[in-house]
Amino acid sequence: MDSKTALALALAPDLTPEPARDAADLLVEALAALGVEYVFGVPGGAIEPLYNALARSARRGGPQAVVARNEQGAAYMADGYARETGRLGVCIATSGPGATNLITGVACAYDNNVPMLVITGQPPIKNFGKGALQESSCTGINTMAMFRPCTRYNSLVSHAEQLPTKLFNALMQAQRAPSGPSHLSIPVDILRQPLPDDLEMPDFGGLLRRAPALVDLPAARELARLLFSARQPVWLIGDGCGDAVSELMQLVQRTDGHFITTPDGKGLVNPRHPRYRGVFGFGGHGSAAALLRDEPDLVIALGTGFGEFNSGGWSTALLNSRLVHVDDSDENLMRSPMARLHVRGHIKSVCEQLIALLAPARQVQDAQLLPFLHPQVARQAYEAMVDHPQALRDNGAPVKPQCLMATLGERCPPQTRFVADAGNSAAWAVHYLAPQDRRRAPAGDRPAAGQDRRQRNANWLRVTMDFAPMGWAIGSAVGIAMADSRCPVVCLTGDGSYLMNGQEITVAAELGLPVLYVVLNDGALGMVKHGQRLAGAEPIGFQLPKVDFAAMAAAMGIPGHVVRSAQDLEALDFPALLSRRGPTLLDVRIDGEEVPPMNLRMKTLGTAR
Incomplete structure (x- = not known):
């Protein structure tokens, strides 16, 4: 072949026919319309067409696959991605055990109102009831029934023509209040079925243009009337207040009030704000409980469902006739029947209404809303709030968990996201972790309306309430880092949780994500051990083997450091660790005799002494 012919062939259009657009392509196109960037999962035969569609999508710059090591980890990654971005988290799994592995992560998202789309496969529909490999329909191991409560x-999509409608319904249900996971189970032959040309398609992109929930204006006016006459009201900020914090700070100032947070709401605020009185609930502060015990004439709780950890074990100091409950979810509002007033509506919209009713918004200068104290004054104020301030500066060995939290708060860059695992890690973080500088993004850096809602959901501390599975933070940290690689992530986890789900660190390594995994290593299931001691129960089942987690990380090609003392901790260059392309692991040998702030848990179990 001469060069002229070769050139002509090279310039000729590629006449290879494109594969027919199938049901799997439709699903991926819908995710692209919603702004979804990543789909977390583990491949398998029953969802192979979906991975084919994701491969084609990735080449076009659309949604792409992230492969977890276990489907449970995939659900946690989708959870973290959704919490950080405000977009939909998506996880997928093959039929049978792939689907059942997802369930714990899906249940966690359900209990924490995290919007998620869950796709599982099935064998070909013609093989239902014949004992097909990993069949999980109503004629096999019925995963449809398993997913129903969570x-x-x-x-189940039994015909390709059903997919547009059922997918639209699933997406709507996942994102309405209360949000949570939606599940579609799709047989493999349906996923690969070509779509008819005349199939009517919903406007999936229109889901992005949902109006905020309506505001109950009469109730908002009644709340404004109560605020006019209230003396120093208390504002309780929950995790659902992500896009309303600026307005809430205006209201705190305008009403001469103070504010406290739920454990999962702490990461939305500046913990060194002079009007902040701490966390109420699990791992919380005596100052917050004392504020409520003083019987303020009005307590306004926003964006919380009053579960065990968020309500101080259903404390009557909070749940009484002085309470006003504001939320966009009837499900949450139903948990406070004793409240003086319920205000249903989008929380930011409710706050804007209150500002307009109380005083002209222009009278509140933004520069005054989040005052920053001198660092030493702020440190003294925060240390006065915690239980054992002397432990924050303990330079002995093994490392005091309080000292670890203080060091991380002081040494990590201000844009760091912290995610704390269920158990002692969450208790220590909720009580003691307090980054030095939590300034909001300048107005010019905020995303435009209708774009990425990351500003709405940006939360410097993520903890999971209610369902609270061990190992959640390990996968969630990957999802958070995928959501915004500019913000380094610190994952606080225990040795027990890491032994359950630590393999997901290899996903962070594969993708070059800046995640610092901090393993609180005390050779025990710490909450079990201390719970047994505090309850006077038999000391059984809490022991864990001595493990060198830094060596485990090294075997995976991940830098690891053993930290045995406060001096070892001080010697670490945290900005450098968090700026490298890839994860790092710290195996921190903590003092296992330090009792975490878990008295609330003992009280609600009925074992407190």
């Missing part, structure tokens, strides 16, 4: 929408 999803907002749950359906």
Whole structure:
């Protein structure tokens, strides 16, 4: 072949026919319309067409696959991605055990109102009832029934023509209040079925243009009337207040009030604000409990469902006739029947209404809303709030968990996201972790309306309430880092949790994500051990083997450091660790005799002494 012919062939259009657009392509195109960037999962035969569609999508710059090591980890990654971005988290799994592995992570998202789309596969529909490999329909191991109690929408797609409608319904249900997971189970032959040309398609992109929930204006006016006459009201900020914090700070100032947070709401605020009185609930502060015990004439709780950890074990100091409950979810509002007033509506919209009713918004200068104290004054104020301030500066060995939290708060860059695992890690973080500088992004850096809602959900500390599975933070940290690689992530986890789900660190390594995994290593299931001691129970089942987690990380090609003392901790260059392309692991040998702030848990179990 001469060069002229070769050139002509090279310039000729590629006449290889494109594969017919199938049901799996439709699903991926819908995710692209919603702004979803990543789909977390583990491949398998029953969802192979979906991975084919994701491969084609990735080449076009659309949603792409992130492969977890276990489907449970995939659900946790989707959870972290959704919490950080405000977009939908998506996880997928093959039929049978792939689907059942997802369930714990999906249940966690359901209990914490995290919007998620869950896709599982099935063998070909013609093989149902014949004992097909990993069949999980109603004629096999019925995963449809298993997902029903922990999803907002749950359906099997039995014909390709059903997919547009059922997918639209699933997406709507996942994102309405209360949000949560929706599950579609799709047989493999349906996923690969070509779509008819005349199939009517919903406007998936229109889901992005949902109006905020309506505001109950009469109730908002009644709340404004109560605020006019209230003397130093208390504002309780929950995790659902992500896009309303600026307005809430205006209201705190305008009403001469103070504010406290739920454990999962702490990461939304500046913990060194002079009007902040700490966390109420699990791992919380005596100052917050004392504020409520003083019987303020009005307590306004926003964006919380009053579960065990968020309500101080259903404390009557909070749940009484002085309470006003503001939320966009009837499900949350139903948990406070004793409240003086319920205000249903989008929380930011409710706050804007209150500002307008109380005083002209222009009278509140933004520069005054989040005052920054001198660092030493702020440190003294925060240390006065915690239980054992002397432990924050303990330079002995093994490392005091309080000292670890203080060091991380002081040494990590201000844009760091912290995610704390269930158990002692969450208790220590909720009580003691307090970054030095939590300034909001300048107005010019905020995303435009209708774009990425990351500003709405940006939360410097993520903890999971209610369902609270061990190992959640390990996968969630990957999802958070995928959501915004500019913000380094610190994952606080225990040795017990890491032994359950630590393999997901290899996903962070594969993708070059800046995640610092901090393992609180005390050779025990710490909450179990201390719970047994505090309850006077038999000391059984809490022991864990001595493990060198830094060596485990090294075997995976990940830098690891053993930290045995406060001096070892001080010697670490945290900005450098968090700026490298890839994860790092710290195996921190903590003092296992330090009792975490877990008295609330003992009280609600009925074992407190």
